[in-house]
Amino acid sequence: MVSEPVRTCVGCRQRAAKRELVRVTVGSDAHGQPVVVPDPEATAPGRGAHLHPTTECYDLAVRRKAFGRALRVPAGLDSAAVSSYIAQCDEHQDNEDREEGWSSSS
Secondary structure (H helix, E strand, O other): OOOOOEEOOOOOOOOEEEHOEEEEEEOOOOOOOOOEEEOOOOOOOOOEEOOOOOOHHHHHHHHHOOOHHHHOOOOEOOOHHHHHHHHHHHHHHHHHHHHHHOOOOO
């Protein structure tokens, strides 16, 4: 029996299968400043951190300043790219739920 890789979400600190989480890494913005960027394919080199693709876990990670700690870089990293990616994931999930007859408001 082959076990599946398990990672810890930097937001909620819950352990989950690696495939259920999105990997984030340190990239750079247009000005060369370090920023947190999503790495959904998990192919970027270097240290990564994992996060449930939900706004709740993202907000927790930002509030706890978990990205800087997990990625071992100074605090104060911009994570707007991750926020945008998570919003797209949430929107995609809401659309799937509606197609299946579910509503996130019920």
